Amino acid sequence: MNLLVAGADRVDAGKTTFSVGLLEHTGAIGFKPRAGNDHWFHHDDVRHAVSAGRLYGKDARRLAAASPGAYDPEDINPVHRLWTPSPGSGTGLLGRDDRQFLVDRVGETYVVNDTVTIPLLVRESLPLSEAVRVDSLPEFNDVMERLHLVALEGIKDRIADHDRTVVESYGNVARPLRGADPDAVAVVEPGRARIYRGERYRKACQVASGGPEEGQLEERVPSVVDLIDPVEAVTLPALGSAARTDPAAVADAYEPAYDALLSCLSEFPDR
Template identity: 65%
Template sequence: MKLLVAGADRVDAGKTTFSTGLIHETGATGYKPRAGNDYWFDHDDYRRAVDAGRLYGKDARRLAEASPGGPDPEAINPVHRLWTPVPGPKQGLLGQEGREVLVDRVGSRGEERWVVNATADVPSSVREGLPLDDAVEVDSVSAFNDAMRDLHVPAMGALGERIAADDRAVVESYADVARPLEGFEPDAVAVVEPRRTRVYGGERYANACEVASGSAREGRLEEAVPEVLDLLEPRARVELPALSGTERADPSAVAESYAPAYEALLAVALE
């Protein structure tokens, strides 16, 4: 059984909290194919990882901790990107207004490859904390595309094969991206946002992703959740109660509070 958790909002949709409770409920392994965090806004999380010579974010850490066997965050999150804010109107290397890429980690712990933005002022703690001596340095969009073709695409393909071989998997997307793995067809999908979730059949959701990817909207290479949902009617709508910080940190408490949503999701997945 493969379940996808996507978010209707770019930030703070509640995907990870929903996913950790779902992992507890189903005994599945959680996956976060792509993730990122910010050197400035997520500095505590950044330091926790980099001080140990690693790079991962709190979402992947929470999913890994909730999963059976407690895998490394890097094992369930093969691509992690570290951003930093850019003051003023300048755009970063990949055209993200107000921020730029510093470093990408690609691959699992002990087998990582690194990609460094040669046009950025990479903080000394990044260069000192991470093993970047053999990193691929990129100074243009075309060079970054080459690195992603050579490193990111194979890493994502390998993760897709692992997920396909799993009996049970919960896959969490990132930002408001509709699906984090190309060609991934889950059994059911939960689209999470503050106060509610909407449940969709996996096959129809995957088909809608294909239709949305063929549109000319904004020239996107990834389908955004709102564009996909414009093409679908949900199978169920379930209200989500507000949770305290203590409850959000406890997957069993989340599973209890979100039980009606999980029941609706699993009913669609098992049809």
Template identity: 55%
Template sequence: MRLLVAGGDPVDAGKTTFAVGLAARLRAGDDPLAAFKPRAGNDRWFDHGDVRRAASEGRLYGKDVRRLLDAADGDATHERRNPIHRLWRPTPGTTGLLGEPGRTFLVDRVRTPDGDEWVVNGTADVPDRLRRDLPLAGARRVESVRAVNDAMRDLHLPALDRVAGDVREAGEEGVALVESYGDVATPLREVRFDAVAVVDPGRCRVYGGERWAVARDAATGGREEGKLEVRVGRVTDMLDPVSTHDLRPLPAAERADPDAVADAYREAYDALVATARDR
């Protein structure tokens, strides 16, 4: 079984809290569980403590991935389940290399079969401490959109292909739980999911995986033609959900406890799993 959690809001939909509770719910079952967040990122300013913690280990990962893997109670590394991680920094009043208003990317960490490869934004001011803590001496330096696209072709896309294979295998052997990023409808284009949960503040909409895939493909002209990331809203505009569920706001203590989240959102989780099994 393959389950996808996507966000209906690009910034703070609550999908990680929902995914963490779902992992706890699935962990209590009989099937082996593997959790994935293929792409993630954090901000050196807003997530400074998390960045410092990871960089002090010579690594780059975020708290969302850590929470998800802890809830799934597996032994996979952050890098295996989150093969692409991007570090941003705010740049108020300017546009970043990739056209990002008010921020720009500093470093990408990409998992390869031989370990991590690093991509550094050559147009950005990477802080000295990061250069000391992270193994950036041999990093690939990019100074144009074309160079970024070349790096994505050489590094990022093969990394996503590898994690897609892991997701398919995990879904055959047990349950594969994938959390998307931002409000992107499908983080792995070549994986078909059995059911999809779209999380917004205060609600969860459940969709059948096959219909989700058809709508996603239609939004980009088909599996072979579609190259751009499709936003959740474009897909949900084409579909009616199987069911919709209220999600009550949780105090910090409950959000920090995966089992408490699993209990609070039990109705939505049961509906998602039932939809996947009825595919």
């Protein structure tokens, strides 16, 4: 059973809250193949991890804590990117005009953007002396092919090794791992979850990207869900801050959505 949780909004869709409740409901292990946070906007979270010589985000920490067994955030999240705002004109190394990438953690390897100044906290706390350094997009593309893609293939294999998994996407990306096809999909946004059968969702991703081998860009959720109707749309009640941090409370509040998601499976073993 491989379930995918994707977000209709680029930020604050509620994916992680939905996912931790789903882990509680199913006993599955959570994965977040790719993640990122911002040195400015998520500074407390960044400081919490970086001060311990590590780089991960709050989402991966919550998923790891809600999964059965003992997992560190890095165990379920092989690729994490640290961003910083980029005010003013011009675009950064990755072509963004609003933010710059600072550091990637890829497994246990760090990749540093050599075109920007790395904040002192990050420089002093992370083991960057042996980091891979990039200063051009072609160079970075080569590094991503050698490191990032290999790390993502590795986590895809790990997901396949488990009977019950929940994979959380990032932003509003429709599928974080090509070739790791979900059995059912929940597209989450504030106030509702739309439920899709995995095969139909996969085919819509292919159409949105131009075909199984043609697409070069990541499919975004709005482009995919415009092509297919959901099996069901379930209302998600608003939760207070205490309930959002309690997987059991989330599982209780979102139970109708989880039941609708699991009903898409041809067979679901006893929980």
